Each structure stands twice: as C-alpha cells, then as structure tokens.
Amino acid sequence: MLQDDLGGFGDARLRRVGAALLEAMCQKPTTCIHALADDRNQELTFGRFLDHSSVSYNEMLTTTGRYTGDRAVGRHVLAIQDTTEFNFPGHADSKHGFGRSGNDRDLGLFLHPTIAVDAVHGGIIGLVGAQVLNRTGAKVDASKRRAIEDKESYRWLLAAEEAADVLAGAACVTVVADRESDIYEQFARRPAGVHLLTRAAQDRSLADGARLFATMEAWPERHRETIALPAQPGRREREACLALRFGCVSLRRPTTADNKLAASVEVFVVDVTEIDPPPGVEPLRWRLLTTHEVTSVAEAQEIVRWYRLRWTIEQVFRTVKSAAMQTDESQVTEARRFVKLAVVALIAAVRIMQIVIGRNGKTEQVMADALDPALEPALTALNQTLEGRTEKLKNPHPPGSLAWFSWIVARLGGWSGYTSRGYKPAGPKTIARGLTRLDGFIAGWEIRSADVRLR
Numbered sequence: 001m002l003q004d005d006l007g008g009f010g011d012a013r014l015r016r017v018g019a020a021l022l023e024a025m026c027q028k029p030t031t032c033i034h035a036l037a038d039d040r041n042q043e044l045t046f047g048r049f050l051d052h053s054s055v056s057y058n059e060m061l062t063t064t065g066r067y068t069g070d071r072a073v074g075r076h077v078l079a080i081q082d083t084t085e086f087n088f089p090g091h092a093d094s095k096h097g098f099g100r101s102g103n104d105r106d107l108g109l110f111l112h113p114t115i116a117v118d119a120v121h122g123g124i125i126g127l128v129g130a131q132v133l134n135r136t137g138a139k140v141d142a143s144k145r146r147a148i149e150d151k152e153s154y155r156w157l158l159a160a161e162e163a164a165d166v167l168a169g170a171a172c173v174t175v176v177a178d179r180e181s182d183i184y185e186q187f188a189r190r191p192a193g194v195h196l197l198t199r200a201a202q203d204r205s206l207a208d209g210a211r212l213f214a215t216m217e218a219w220p221e222r223h224r225e226t227i228a229l230p231a232q233p234g235r236r237e238r239e240a241c242l243a244l245r246f247g248c249v250s251l252r253r254p255t256t257a258d259n260k261l262a263a264s265v266e267v268f269v270v271d272v273t274e275i276d277p278p279p280g281v282e283p284l285r286w287r288l289l290t291t292h293e294v295t296s297v298a299e300a301q302e303i304v305r306w307y308r309l310r311w312t313i314e315q316v317f318r319t320v321k322s323a324a325m326q327t328d329e330s331q332v333t334e335a336r337r338f339v340k341l342a343v344v345a346l347i348a349a350v351r352i353m354q355i356v357i358g359r360n361g362k363t364e365q366v367m368a369d370a371l372d373p374a375l376e377p378a379l380t381a382l383n384q385t386l387e388g389r390t391e392k393l394k395n396p397h398p399p400g401s402l403a404w405f406s407w408i409v410a411r412l413g414g415w416s417g418y419t420s421r422g423y424k425p426a427g428p429k430t431i432a433r434g435l436t437r438l439d440g441f442i443a444g445w446e447i448r449s450a451d452v453r454l455r
Contacts, residue, residue: 003067006344007059009052017049018060025348027439029324029432031341032331050337057343061129064347065166068116068126071369076119076172078197079128079163080310081156081181083112084317086328086342097335099135109134109335113346114159115313116167119174122309123363123402124354127347129162131155132339145256148185156181157189164191174292176310182289184254188261190291197306200269200287207250207264216271216287219245223297224275229284230311240284245271246300268294270303312357315428319349324432354402355431359410361396361403369402376400378445379408382438386411393417409434412441 006018024036024046033050037043049055087101087108101108113130117123133152140146148154160175167173173194179201190196203213223244231237250264267289274283288307294300321328325345332338351370358365367373380399386408387394397404410426411417413434419425426434 007063009054025344031327050340057340060343064127065129069166071125072167073169077170078117078119078176079114080176080313081114081159082313095333112155121363123365127350128166164194184257187265195291197290205252207252219247241275243273246294270300316353319428324428355406358402359406365402367405412437
C-alpha cells in the first residue's frame with residue numbers, strides 16, 4: 001500500500017502507532033480494537049492513540065487525500081460524493097457524544113466522503129476526503145430561512161471545493177452526486193476548473209419561465225439502448241431499455257437563494273427514461289444536470305456512463321458496514337474515538353474496493369495504485385504457489401497490474417480461481433480475508449530476505 005501512515009500528529013510515536021493501526025485495518029478489516037491488535041499491549045496502545053487529543057481525523061483525511069492527489073495527476077477524475085449513516089438504536093445509555101440519527105430517535109452520526117474514480121476505466125484512485133456530521137445541537141426549524149453555510153446541505157459544496165484542491169493536478173475533475181445535491185448554490189458557486197454531474201431532484205423554474213421537467217419531456221428522443229442494471233437491495237439484476245434525450249437549459253435562481261448569486265445558470269441536461277419496464281417494477285428515470293457540454297448522442301452516453309459509476313461509493317459504504325468492517329456494529333462508546341476509527345475504516349474500505357473493482361483488468365490500473373511495487377518479487381513467488389496446472393487456474397493478468405495483484409489476494413481469500421459460468425468473482429469479504437493472509441506471507445518474505453542479506 002502506498003499510504004504507509006495516517007499522518008504525523010506532531011509526534012513520531014503517534015505516527016508509528018497510526019501506521020500500525022492502518023496496516024492492521026487493511027489486513028484485518030474490522031473495527032473491533034481487540035481483533036485488530038496483536039496482543040493486549042497493542043490493544044491498549046491503539047485505544048490511547050484514538051483517545052489522544054493530537055490525533056485528529058482531519059489530519060488522517062488530509063494525509064490520504066495527498067496520496068490520492070498524487071495518483072490522480074494527469075487523469076480525468078470523477079469525484080463521487082455521498083452520505084452514509086451510522087445508527088445505534090438502543091444504545092442511549094452506553095454511547096456518549098453521538099447526536100441524532102436520521103430518524104431523530106436513535107443515536108448516530110453521518111460520514112460524507114468523496115472518492116476519486118478514473119473516468120476512463122472506472123477504477124478507484126483513492127479517497128479524496130470526508131466530512132463528519134454529528135447532530136448534537138437542537139433540532140433546527142426547517143421553515144427558518146438560513147444561509148447555505150448554516151445548512152447541512154453545505155457539505156455538497158464543501159466536497160466540491162475539497163475536490164478542486166486535492167485533485168488540482170488532474171487533467172479534469174467532475175464531481176458526481178445523487179439527487180440530494182441538487183442545490184442551486186452548487187451550480188452558482190462551482191469551483192474554477194471543476195465540472196458537476198448531479199441527478200435532478202427538483203422541477204426547477206427556468207430563466208424563460210418554463211419548468212425543467214416539462215421542457216425535457218418535449219425534447220425528441222435521440223437514441224435507445226439496453227443496459228444491464230446491477231442488483232441492489234430490493235432489486236434484482238435486470239436489463240433495461242432506455243430512451244435518451246438531451247439539451248441545454250438555463251436554471252433560474254430560486255427565491256430562497258442568496259440574491260447575490262447569478263440570476264441564472266446554464267447547464268446541459270441528459271434525460272434517461274426506461275421503456276416498458278417489467279410489470280410491477282418502477283421504471284428507471286435519471287434526469288442528469290451537468291456543466292459538461294452535451295451536443296451529441298456519444299457525449300450524452302458518456303454522461304450516463306459516468307453517472308452509473310456513482311454506484312462505486314455505495315460499494316465502499318457496504319464494505320465499511322456489512323461486507324467487511326462492520327463499523328455500524330462498533331462497540332466504541334465515545335463519538336470522538338468512533339469518528340477516528342470510522343475514518344481509518346473508510347480508508348481501508350476504499351482500498352479493498354479498489355482491488356475488487358480492478359480484479360478483471362478492465363480498469364487497466366497498475367499495482368502501484370494499491371501496493372508498493374517493490375513487493376512484486378514476493379508476489380511473483382506467491383503467485384506460483386497459487387496457480388494450478390491448467391490454464392484456467394493460472395493468473396491471466398500481466399505481472400505488476402492491479403488485476404494480477406487482485407487475483408493473488410482473491411485466491412488467498414478462498415476464491416476458487418474459476419471464472420466460467422456459475423462461479424462468482426471474489427467480493428469484498430473474500431478480498432478482506434485474502435489481505436489478512438497476505439500480511440503473514442509478506443512479513444515472512446521480508447524476514448527471509450533480511451536473513452539472506454546478512455549471510
């Protein structure tokens with residue numbers, strides 16, 4: 001892994017402990033401190049680290065963002081942002097410092113990360129940053145008019161600004177988000193050099209007096225195609241025939257927005273409508289607002305492809321929670337400690353999903369996006385022990401590629417190696433198990449190599 005610590009925290013010892021915690025989380029994906037530690041002494045050390053006032057999750061995020069920014073240089077990056085919730089029902093007496101969860105009854109808090117994804121091949125580059133929302137204050141009167149800076153929705157604007165800063169070396173940055181980010185201020189205050197791609201939630205007024213949705217409905221259909229929709233909770237995998245429309249509109253500034261903002265903002269719209277969905281199934285409908293110019297079918301299809309990559313952050317959330325880290329079941333009682341641990345889990349989860357998504361070679365990533373290339377000789381030796389006699393059981397990917405590394409980790413995690421019909425590819429849980437076993441092998445290899453050098 002190229003990132004070898006969580007930050008300096010103004011102390012060499014804290015840096016070392018943070019590095020050990022990050023390494024443990026990547027190798028043994030869990031938020032149970034006891035399980036992460038090698039022994040009782042390390043368990044206490046990890047606990048003191050999370051308690052230390054000099055250890056901040058902001059420094060952790062700044063550190064990981066720096067690594068991501070370095071890897072993003074020269075690429076077109078999709079900065080995908082979204083919010084996930086940690087909810088702790090029935091823990092009112094045992095947990096401290098947590099605010100209200102989304103249901104306003106239970107304790108919990110929210111994490112709003114941004115991940116960098118390669119726009120060309122869809123591979124994860126790394127974590128850009130994240131914001132923490134902890135509703136410890138009184139409930140706000142929703143009817144009271146407030147500046148955007150005083151609203152929780154300001155996080156969408158902050159994430160775009162952070163992406164512009166962290167990914168300054170990228171060839172292009174497109175911030176991608178779902179319907180909750182459909183905020184006029186986000187378009188009116190777009191950072192220089194950053195594009196936006198947002199799924200529309202509101203039927204906005206246009207500068208010419210028309211309404212957004214009616215205007216889109218009147219556009220002629222420009223193209224049809226069938227795509228595969230991946231399975232989601234409550235929805236099976238299925239194919240969908242989609243009709244494509246696109247055009248340009250000028251959004252009028254809402255009466256509730258700051259009158260110092262531009263009176264209107266021009267955006268392009270790509271409208272995706274499912275044709276003849278299965279009986280009883282809600283048809284897919286995406287109304288996508290973007291600052292990218294869309295004047296052809298090919299450009300509209302590219303916008304749709306980029307938006308479909310938004311599912312990547314949902315997979316990261318699944319890894320942070322049920323698929324690996326089980327962060328939402330953490331026994332940590334103090335919110336200030338939990339947030340730091342959750343950020344470490346997020347960094348590790350991004351890495352796990354990076355390996356999962358890169359397993360088939362379609363992302364065309366090199367191993368250096370996830371691991372120190374100096375370890376390639378060790379992995380080459382390990383690969384030979386994992387390959388079978390037949391061609392079907394040999395690593396089919398070029399040495400040094402992320403897919404080659406992913407194949408090795410998956411085999412260590414218990415994956416059969418078969419890719420034919422009926423065999424599932426390795427998922428987050430398998431990759432997590434593989435990383436656990438990889439740690440022991442790498443440690444043994446380094447001891448052996450040091451012994452050889454001393455002879």
